[in-house]
Amino acid sequence: MRLRDPKEFRELVPATKRYIYLNHAAISPTPLPSLFEAYRYLYEISNEGSIAANREEADELFRIRKNIGNLINADPEEISLVPNTSYGINIVAHGLDIKQGENIVTDSLEFPAVVYPFLKLSKKGVKINLVKTNPYTFEEDILSNIDKNTRLVAISHVSFNTGLRVDVKKIAREAKEFGALVLLDIIQSAGAIRIDVRELDIDFAVAGGYKWLMSPQGSGFLYVKKGLIEDPPFYGWKTTTEYLRFDPTNFNLEKGPRRFEIGTIDIAANLALSKSCEIISNNMDLIENSVLSLSQYAIKLSKEYNLEAITPENKRAGIVVIKLNKAREVVQQLANDNIIVSPRGEGIRISTHFYNTEDEIQKTIEKIAKLASYSN
Numbered sequence: 609m610r611l612r613d614p615k616e617f618r619e620l621v622p623a624t625k626r627y628i629y630l631n632h633a634a635i636s637p638t639p640l641p642s643l644f645e646a647y648r649y650l651y652e653i654s655n656e657g658s659i660a661a662n663r664e665e666a667d668e669l670f671r672i673r674k675n676i677g678n679l680i681n682a683d684p685e686e687i688s689l690v691p692n693t694s695y696g697i698n699i700v701a702h703g704l705d706i707k708q709g710e711n712i713v714t715d716s717l718e719f720p721a722v723v724y725p726f727l728k729l730s731k732k733g734v735k736i737n738l739v740k741t742n743p744y745t746f747e748e749d750i751l752s753n754i755d756k757n758t759r760l761v762a763i764s765h766v767s768f769n770t771g772l773r774v775d776v777k778k779i780a781r782e783a784k785e786f787g788a789l790v791l792l793d794i795i796q797s798a799g800a801i802r803i804d805v806r807e808l809d810i811d812f813a814v815a816g817g818y819k820w821l822m823s824p825q826g827s828g829f830l831y832v833k834k835g836l837i838e839d840p841p842f843y844g845w846k847t848t849t850e851y852l853r854f855d856p857t858n859f860n861l862e863k864g865p866r867r868f869e870i871g872t873i874d875i876a877a878n879l880a881l882s883k884s885c886e887i888i889s890n891n892m893d894l895i896e897n898s899v900l901s902l903s904q905y906a907i908k909l910s911k912e913y914n915l916e917a918i919t920p921e922n923k924r925a926g927i928v929v930i931k932l933n934k935a936r937e938v939v940q941q942l943a944n945d946n947i948i949v950s951p952r953g954e955g956i957r958i959s960t961h962f963y964n965t966e967d968e969i970q971k972t973i974e975k976i977a978k979l980a981s982y983s984n
């Protein structure tokens with residue numbers, strides 16, 4: 609599908625008919641082509657059972673891995689399907705064999721899914737350096753905390769509660785000089801802006817599919833650069849090469865991406881994700897340009913209405929956070945008017961995907977300004 613205009617896609621997102629939906633950083637409404645892909649599979653299973661499942665998996669899910677790989681410039685062999693971001697981060701946390709005395713650098717702006725998996729490692733003497741930071745000095749704060757004992761830097765590409773788009777290349781360059789690896793949570797960037805794991809020079813990337821990738825909950829992927837974590841932290845029946853022999857007396861460690869897929873995965877959800885990735889990859893310029901232009905518009909309008917957007921304008925992606933007291937009440941009042949946003953960080957988070965319109969942003973910010981003046 610080649611789109612000439614975001615409007616063509618908007619028609620494929622039923623939620624846009626009823627809501628001003630600016631909450632893609634929480635959960636995206638599933639667009640019809642991705643929904644139909646999941647539905648097609650479930651329908652085939654309903655009619656044919658294992659015959660349909662075996663047909664879909666005959667290529668080792670290569671088609672799904674390829675579409676996801678295309679989106680982030682990774683080889684299909686580097687893409688494993690995981691049920692959520694947290695699971696993928698745990699694979700890295702427990703797969704790297706991080707030793708006592710080594711440290712992990714992460715920070716206070718992260719979503720807990722990026723931080724908590726490492727806390728378990730602190731029990732064996734790994735130091736978790738939770739750098740206290742803010743959206744304006746983020747890179748410098750992280751860089752000044754990387755040292756020769758740093759094994760991993762674990763950060764998000766786009767911050768869920770400030771909208772900051774991190775200069776990952778800068779951090780990765782320095783991390784490499786100290787011999788540290790970089791794990792990037794891309795759930796708030798993948799699908800909204802272009803991602804190239806080779807250009808960013810990162811080692812691991814992980815994302816659930818249900819935000820900017822507009823896919824069902826339960827879909828998701830982990831990118832592991834070739835040569836890393838060859839021995840996965842958990843073994844399951846699919847971690848062996850000849851897994852379809854079902855022979856518990858014979859185990860031969862799988863080398864491909866299936867080594868991280870310990871058991872049955874959600875095929876329907878991941879087929880939808882694969883479809884979304886295909887559509888997004890084929891229209892990446894249009895999508896990125898539109899996402900960036902709409903978030904810029906939201907920042908510009910906030911200023912015009914005397915609201916403070918804490919998202920750095922020149923380092924943004926699709927999230928804009930407007931500083932506000934009583935954000936929860938205001939978000940509820942907006943929802944009563946079918947305007948869907950979230951309270952996050954220091955205020956209200958507006959997350960516009962490429963098929964939103966300036967008119968929707970205008971209505972939302974105007975209303976926020978009005979409600980804010982009542983509630984302050």
Ligand SMILES: Cc1ncc(COP(=O)(O)O)c(C=O)c1O
Nearest residue numbers: 692693694719721764768795816
């Ligand atoms: C940066 C970030 N990481 C992870 C998640 C969610 O993690 P999971 O996919 O494990 O539910 C969110 C959800 O808001 C997030 O914003």
